[in-house]
Amino acid sequence: MPAYFLDTSALVKLYVREPGSDRMIGLAKADDTDALAVLSLTPVEFRSALRRRERVGDVASADVSRILERFSLHFETRFERVPVNEPLVEAALGLIDRHALRAYDALQLAGCLVWKSSRALGEVSFACADDALVTAANAEGLPSLNPSGQKGRKEKPVN
Numbered sequence: 200m201p202a203y204f205l206d207t208s209a210l211v212k213l214y215v216r217e218p219g220s221d222r223m224i225g226l227a228k229a230d231d232t233d234a235l236a237v238l239s240l241t242p243v244e245f246r247s248a249l250r251r252r253e254r255v256g257d258v259a260s261a262d263v264s265r266i267l268e269r270f271s272l273h274f275e276t277r278f279e280r281v282p283v284n285e286p287l288v289e290a291a292l293g294l295i296d297r298h299a300l301r302a303y304d305a306l307q308l309a310g311c312l313v314w315k316s317s318r319a320l321g322e323v324s325f326a327c328a329d330d331a332l333v334t335a336a337n338a339e340g341l342p343s344l345n346p347s348g349q350k351g352r353k354e355k356p357v358n
Contacts (some may be wrong), residue, residue: 201233201322202233202234202236203323203326203344204236205278206327206332210245210327210345223346226344235277235278235279236279236314238306244272283306291308294309297335298335298338307332308336325340326344
């Protein structure tokens with residue numbers, strides 16, 4: 200069964216229409232048995248991204264509220280959650296030493312690596328729309344999926 204760890208930059212594309220949204224929606228709908236995982240801290244980064252877009256007028260307040268409700272439901276029912284614990288933090292620290300990563304990015308990538316090591320069978324791919332983070336994931340031996348592969352975006356709700 201395919202397994203994907205979704206960094207917040209890829210996850211947002213399931214809820215806000217931007218380059219790469221179609222690819223992420225296709226991945227999420229391809230087979231409900233596909234494992235999709237996120238870091239347990241992802242709601243913090245997800246909400247921050249949406250509220251930032253709301254503040255600059257890219258996404259309407261009513262849409263943000265609806266998206267946050269939908270994501271909350273999916274967070275509980277659709278996504279496997281990778282907890283932040285001491286081994287994950289240690290892995291993130293090592294990633295920061297090896298790659299030029301921001302703290303949250305290092306935690307996301309460490310979450311994927313920890314999740315991959317906990318899975319007995321099957322390949323895990325790292326879905327991320329940040330080129331630098333994809334490069335670090337590849338250097339760590341993770342197959343990656345950059346759903347957009349381009350800069351710039353026109354944001355609007357997916358539904």
